[in-house]
Amino acid sequence: xxxxxxxxxxxxxxxxxxxxxxxxxxxxxxxxxxxxxxxxxxxxxxxxxxxxxxxxxxxxxxxxxxxxxxxxxxxxxxxxxx
Amino acid sequence: xxxxxxxxxxxxxxxxxxxxxxxxxxxxxxxxxxxxxxxxxxxxxxxxxxxxxxxxxxxxxxxxxxxxxxxxxxxxxxxxxxxxxxxxxxxxxxxxxxxxxxxxxxxxxxxxxxxxxxxxxxxxxxxxxxxxxxxxxxxxxxxxxxxxxxxxxxxxxxxxxxxxxxxxxxxxxxxxxxxxxxxxxxxxxxxxxxxxxxxxxxxxxxxxxxxxxxxxxxxxxxxxxxxxxxxxxxxxxxx
Numbered sequence: 604x605x606x607x608x609x610x611x612x613x614x615x616x617x618x619x620x621x622x623x624x625x626x627x628x629x630x631x632x633x634x635x636x637x638x639x640x641x642x643x644x645x646x647x648x649x650x651x652x653x654x655x656x657x658x659x660x661x662x663x664x665x666x667x668x669x670x671x672x673x674x675x676x677x678x679x680x681x682x683x684x685x
Numbered sequence: 686x687x688x689x690x691x692x693x694x695x696x697x698x699x700x701x702x703x704x705x706x707x708x709x710x711x712x713x714x715x716x717x718x719x720x721x722x723x724x725x726x727x728x729x730x731x732x733x734x735x736x737x738x739x740x741x742x743x744x745x746x747x748x749x750x751x752x753x754x755x756x757x758x759x760x761x762x763x764x765x766x767x768x769x770x771x772x773x774x775x776x777x778x779x780x781x782x783x784x785x786x787x788x789x790x791x792x793x794x795x796x797x798x799x800x801x802x803x804x805x806x807x808x809x810x811x812x813x814x815x816x817x818x819x820x821x822x823x824x825x826x827x828x829x830x831x832x833x834x835x836x837x838x839x840x841x842x843x844x845x846x847x848x849x850x851x852x853x854x855x856x857x858x859x860x861x862x863x864x865x866x867x868x869x870x871x872x873x874x875x876x877x878x879x880x881x882x883x884x885x886x887x888x889x890x891x892x893x894x895x896x897x898x899x900x901x902x903x904x905x906x907x908x909x910x911x912x913x914x915x916x917x918x919x920x921x922x923x924x
Contacts, residue, residue: 611880618883622864639876646832
């Protein structure tokens with residue numbers, strides 16, 4: 604399985620992924636990124652502050668960025684009752 | 686060979702030379718396992734318990750879609766499944782996280798201990814109670830602690846447990862876990878762990894790099910973790 608590096612860029616700066624994860628393809632890497640963002644945002648929601656301005660940069664082993672996943676891709680935000 | 690196990694036991698109660706000898710004789714063989722190998726599967730009938738002599742192991746359960754929760758880490762000197770002596774089938778799996786040396790202890794030999802060495806039997810009962818105390822602490826972490834506090838609590842716990850068996854170097858210790866392993870311990874994702882480790886590093890509390898934990902501010906870390914080592918029962922106990 605190829606190795607993908609999921610770097611985080613948001614209001615608190617840049618967190619490089621030093622290890623990477625073995626995932627079947629880019630689509631699996633995107634799913635891992637979405638899961639990760641949801642986990643980060645759920646913690647932020649507990650503190651009452653959501654930073655949707657960040658993104659996950661998915662890079663391959665050569666360091667090339669293959670995809671950028673904005674935090675906003677991870678959630679559907681509804682502001683008014685249906 | 687069983688030195689770390691003896692350190693763990695003797696931190697809590699005296700172990701006589703006769704008892705020490707009895708422990709040595711319970712081990713039928715020593716096996717080496719590679720990292721990331723499931724050595725006990727939930728539900729299988731067990732006839733022996735595993736005494737971890739060197740390496741890191743864990744108890745874990747899997748959910749659908751590849752979600753895994755590690756429920757306890759085992760360090761050198763721990764029995765990974767002393768409870769299988771009475772349960773005979775486990776409700777969880779056990780795997781190696783690093784290459785491991787494991788002493789195989791047939792249940793029939795443990796039975797002999799219970800019949801001939803009542804004090805040692807009580808001491809082993811104590812160690813399974815301590816596993817339960819660790820589970821309770823993890824339950825509090827998973828249910829209530831923030832991400833930073835969960836990771837801080839885990840690093841505090843391991844510092845104490847590894848310290849008991851002589852595997853810390855001052856404020857630092859080897860911990861050959863990946864961020865994914867850590868995430869599976871604390872119920873987060875690898876991304877969340879990465880971001881939280883960065884936060885703990887920037888607050889000058891603890892660094893985790895290349896399989897090594899370096900505690901920069903023990904007091905600050907215990908405060909973030911709300912860590913009280915009482916659940917690890919470090920004082921001698923009249924058994």
